[in-house]
Amino acid sequence: DAGVIQSPRHEVTEMGQEVTLRCKPISGHNSLFWYRQTMMRGLELLIYFNNNVPIDDSGMPEDRFSAKMPNASFSTLKIQPSEPRDSAVYFCASRDTGRWDYGYTFGSGTRLTVV
């Protein structure tokens, strides 16, 4: 089991540029979550999908953020245009909703720096 795979691991971009973060969930997991971690706000949920359908995007900060899940094995989080305040670690997590006792598996995260 390769786990949840996120790319890139690190991203440095200039303000105003478009940034795309990628996530491959664990095969067979039918829920996918995007979290953002900052010192000020801790871990906050941005959006989550169930069976590729967005369920709750109320955590997405503003229209500059968008997320898609075109199939069960791939999701993207896009920021356009990026701003310095978007600098954070972005985690993707997946879960098999058929198991109540199983934790959510997190990817290694993408550390985004917007300069």
Next chain:
Amino acid sequence: AQKITQTQPGMFVQEKEAVTLDCTYDTSDQSYGLFWYKQPSSGEMIFLIYQGSYDEQNATEGRYSLNFQKARKSANLVISASQLGDSAMYFCAMREGTGSARQLTFGSGTQLTVLP
């Protein structure tokens, strides 16, 4: 109101000693799950232990145990025989309700330092 409260920003423990990390939660749901994650300095989030609201016994996983007191709405993590590798940030999290997909809500975390 905060759904998950971790009141200890930082904790120190001597190697080989036991340590308790506090977590209280707030929910009106009858069905919920409580989780603990470890985040070492390398940044990954590592699942440690899970407790369901209907579980009558406290969860245990190796050196980790969860002291679940439902009436007090607390779910403290106990680490026995601390090791230097236990130094990390620890997060308590909750999943509320039933349903096919539910998100985790995290506390602010406790930074644990194990002293040699």
